[in-house]
Amino acid sequence: MKLENNNKEVVKRLTNRSLKTNKIRNTFAVLAIVLTTFMISSVFTIGISFVKNYKTMNLRVQGTTASVSLEGPSEKQIEKIRSLDIISNLGSEITVGQVELETLRKNRCAILIRYADKEDFEKQISPAISDIIGTYPEQIDEIMISRRALEFLGKSNAEIGDEIKLSYIINGAVQEKEFKLSGIYTDYGIVQDIGNILISHKFIEANKLSVEKNGKLFMTLKPSARYTAQDILEKEVKLEGNQKFSYSYDRNETLVKTALATAALVVMIALFIVLSGYLLIYNVLYIAVVNDINFYGLLKTIGTSPRQIKKIVRNQALKLSIVGIPVGLILAATVSFIIVPLAMSTFFSGTSATAMPREISFNPLIFIGATIFSILTILLSCNKPAKIAGNISPTEALRYTGAKAKKEKKNRNSTKGGKLYKMAWYNVFREKKRAVLVFLSLFMGVITFLSVNTFLSSMNVENYIERYVKNDFTLQNILDENRDLQDNLDEDLVNSVRSIEGVTRINLVKSSKLQIEMNEKVFLPSLLNQYKNLEGSTDGAYKFLEYIKKNPKELFTSVVGVDDDLIERVNGELKEKIDVEAFKNGELILLNAWYYGENYEDINEELTIENSDGKGNKSFKTKLVNDTSGRLPHGLGSPLGISTIYMSNSALERLDSEAKNLNVYVDCEEKYEPKVNSELKNIADNRGLWLESKTGDTEEFNKSQKVMNILGGGVSIILILIGILNFINVMITGVNIRLKEFAVMESIGMTKKQIKRLLSFEGMYYAGITSMLICTLGVAIVYLVAEMTKKIVDYAQFIFPITPLIILITIIFLVCLIVPRVVFKIASKKSVTERIRKIEN
Structure with missing residues (x-):
């Protein structure tokens, strides 16, 4: 026992x-x-x-945090909505007016005055803002102001308790009042030229404003109600007049x-x-x-x-x-x-x-x-x-020795078994687990390195510029506080840009919002696709159709006018060509195929668009276009599911004589680029325009790419070192546990030179097999990473990492050939007799 x-x-x-x-x-x-x-x-x-x-x-x-809103809710509607089990937070807001100041108009910005009730501010607005100091206003003369609004007012250094005199428009009249600052916060609205001021409930009462007449109700849905809320709300809540629920998930x-x-x-x-x-x-x-x-x-x-x-x-x-x-x-x-x-x-x-x-x-x-x-x-x-x-x-x-005993194969003789390269092959695979460990160690390190390298190289600046920056410069008009285009990009400015030395091409894009007649064959497919993607069902599309049938004059869309040269450039890059002459002559309009989903089918229908003055209309042939050129700009916004429409500038001018310029695309000779950039920058600053330059975008992207390369490169180097260190450890182990074997081989006549050659053959087999795995399975993994990268970044392109692959395979062969020889040389300095005696002791 x-x-x-x-x-x-x-x-x-x-x-x-x-x-x-x-x-x-x-x-x-x-x-x-x-x-x-x-x-x-x-x-x-x-x-x-x-x-x-x-x-x-x-x-x-x-x-x-709110995802649903209702304009002008009554107390009865609010109580009904509050009683539903789909709402987690409920609050109301009132847009009171806006600050009236000459400097705001000059700088093309605006400051809105709003009211939010306690629940709306604390539970729906507060999570979306930051750096809040002070409190929400309670007294009639108190305000809470965003830091962006303070900047517009030239009072960025204002503190809690300071008094600010404001001139503002409310109920159509200009008023002036001195307010005490009760709170400051930072907001992050996507519209950078709008700031906000929040006022108290007492101010609302004093000016006889109410949620029912002047405001909106905002609702945050429970996660479980994401796809059922629309049906429940519209079934349980009785709407009045033009009321409708707006969804913004x-x-x-x-x-x-x-x-x-x-x-x-x-x-x-x-x-x-x-x-x-x-x-x-x-x-x-x-x-x-x-x-x-x-x-x-x-x-x-x-x-x-x-x-x-x-x-x-x-x-x-x-x-x-x-x-x-x-x-x-x-x-x-x-x-x-x-x-x-x-x-x-x-x-x-x-x-x-x-x-x-x-x-x-x-x-x-x-x-x-x-x-x-x-x-x-x-x-x-x-x-x-x-x-x-x-x-x-x-x-x-x-x-x-680290290897399991194996039965000798029959017909093994000294003539065949004595070849060094065959002995090395046998040694590599006599302990299969160890061989797999070596292959896996190297493979994992190299593939991780190549995967990170592929992810970064797929997002290079050339791909980004080719995908998103089609022109040397773009001058873009901006929106006013009513979300309409300002009149800052007029014909005089376009002519002055055309006269700049070095400018070789100018393309002009116009824009307008026009009423259209509902054609279900044209718009139903896009409505169904967009509502399904956003809301998870197509019910909203049919409800929108019913609403438009009752209110046909409320159907409008963004219309973009394109000059003749630009449409020819676009057509040259399209996979599916269009009838350019029909487009130029104002007979054909294009609809953005993105609204119709990936598997869209073209629609051979006519669409009628109303004149902006309401006197007459024009019917056009339609064609869906997948703008693979990336040269057609987005318009000013349309109802969900209603596509932007593209037509010739001449056709748009006939429909809307006051259509404003949206973009001016400018190309120039390379040697004049700095001069053109300087003059366009002055024009943009003086006119309140937005300027984009290919050189500026390239510089910004290269800064980002440099940081990404440092971060990704650091991780990659650590991982590849782990892989190589793994291999070195395994090879050291392999040589050390076979020292007795090598000593015995020397004692029967094998020279150290032959043993080193044997180890070199083994290293070569390790390197060769690992390289084959990398070039087959590894390349498949790298390709998979590249495809995932395309889904993350749409401008990414797969660039096979041929140079890193060659360098890494070269390093693998060098390590595999050199390390075993060096380890054996260090371990075999003593005589054969001493080594055998040490092992047997």
Whole structure:
């Protein structure tokens, strides 16, 4: 009967002393644990921070948590809506008027005066704004003002309690009053030229304003009511006159495909990191056990049980993790403070960049999860080495080579088996698990590197410029407070731009909003597609049709006029050509095929458009166009599901003689680009126009790309180093556990030169097979990453990473050929007799 020693103190002492005598091993093991923990916790921290900040950004741009509104609600309607089980928050707002100031008109901006009740402000508006100081106004002479509005007023340094004199329009009359500042906040509305002032309920009462006559009711739906709310509201709430519910669902809901693609890509990279970390820790502990195998064999001779030996190995790993895991977590937290804000400001620009928070999500669950994940990885990694140490007998420990005994194949003779390249092939695969470990270590590191490289290279500046920036310069008219085009881009300005030295081409785009007659064959497919995508059902499309049948004069759309040269350029890049002459002659109009979904079918119907003065109309042939050129601009906005219409400038002028210029596209000779840019910038500043330049966009993109390359390149280098370090560890192990074998081979006449050649052949097989895996399975994975990138970024193009691939394969061959020879040279400095005697002792 076998009795097990139950001396916990001895096991603990053996564990500690073994750690003290293996300082180099400990260093490598701690480094492996630090890298693994760092990579895991970094991915979780940065990923969760990104998702959280991204949702906040979308909410801020949206301006409220509310997703449904109703204009002019009665008290009876409000109470009925409040009683429904689909509403989580309910609040009302009143647009009171706007500030009347000459400087605001001159700078093409506006300040709106609004009222929000307590529930609306606290539960629906507050989550979409930030940096709130002070309180919501309660007295008739108190106001709460956005920082953007303070900037427009020239009072950016104002403080709580300051008095601000305002001239404003309310109920059609201009009034003047001095207000006390009770609160300040930052808002992030997508319209950058509008600021906001919030006033008190007492002010509303004093000016005899009410929600029913002057305001709107805003509702935040419960998540469970996302797809049923419309039917319930319109069934339960009786509407009056022209009342209708307006639906504007969370912007995050419309980004599901992008979010899924991003999540899939992050999960794939995270799995690569976890597996690479597992292999790294496994290799380090495996080497430690193999090097100390005689020690574990001797322990068994003095009565140490297999269970106790396994415990020694596992305890060593866990003690090392006590050092490595905290260091990895601290390093990840420190790096996140730099990476997260940098990434947030890099990936977004304009309004999105301003609204995007730079907050780092240091939820304790992230670090607890990363710690547990790291410990599980460590325990899993040391499981096999612990089994080897615990199950080996003293006799086997002396003869251990790391390979299982195999039956000799029949017909194996010295003539065929003595070839070095055949011996090397046999050595590579005589321990299949070790061979798979080597291939996997290299493969994972290289593929992770190539995946990150592909993700970044797919989003290069050339692709971005080709997709989005079609002209050297674009001058764009801006909207006034009523969302109509201002008259700042007139013909005189266009002629002055045309006269600038170096300008080679000008294209003019006009825009208007015109009433159209409902043609169900034209618009029903687009209505059904858009309502289904946004609301999850097509009921809204049919309700909209019914409404238009009763109110035909309320059907309008954005109409964009295009000059003859521009339509020829567009047609030259379209896959499906159009009848350009019919378009120029005002017989053909184009509808944006995007509204009709991916599998759209062309519509050979006529569409009637009313003149802007209401006197007469004109019928046009229609054609759906998928603008692959990217040259046709978006219009001024239309009802959901109603496409923007494109026609010739001459045709639009006949329908609306006061149609205003929307865009002027300018191309110039390259040598005159700086001069043209300077003159256009002066024109834009003086006229209040928006100017875009290809050079400016390229510079901004290159700044972002540089940051992305630093971040992605840093991660890639760490991962490729992990892969190469894994291989080096495995090769060191392979050579060390075969030292006896090499010594015996030398004793029967094999030279060191031949052994080095044998090891070179083995390294070449490792490199060759790994390269084949990379060039087949690896390329498929890289292609999959490229396809996911296209779903995340629409301008991305797959660029095969041929240069990085060649460099990495070259490095793999060099490492695989050199490392085994160097290890053997260092390990075989003593004579054959000394080496054999040392192994047998």
